[in-house]
């Protein structure tokens with residue numbers, strides 16, 4: 001009985017741990033840290049833009065194939081991918097720009113290199 005409880009506790013603990021350190025940690029809702037990084041590049045960047053980019057990425061861009069891993073591609077590769085994927089996701093120019101800002105910023109902050 002106690003052994004079962006212990007096993008459940010370990011499983012649950014590892015799951016929670018994975019959630020904090022796994023790929024999901026890279027995709028987070030934009031906060032002050034993200035905004036600070038984004039305005040260095042785009043002085044007119046706002047948290048709303050990054051949040052819209054985040055929402056697009058986590059809904060429209062992960063509908064057909066799931067998360068492609070923001071930190072696993074260079075900015076140039078993302079630019080190419082976003083250009084070819086934007087029509088598939090039916091993004092407007094503004095949405096495309098906000099998605100790009102979100103992806104570049106998340107990549108910069110989440111990159112291990």
Ligand code: HEC
Pocket residue numbers: 056057060061062063064065068081082085086088089091099
């Ligand atoms: C209508 C379905 C669909 C939507 C919506 C979509 N994609 Fe894709 N995407 C694909 C298909 C099909 C492929 C090629 C097969 C694969 O790599 O899974 C692909 C491939 C990719 C790749 C890999 C390209 C490469 O060179 O390796 C990336 C990155 C990507 N998509 C990002 C996105 C982003 C960002 C969005 C949101 C703007 C998006 N996708 C929306 C269907 C879609």
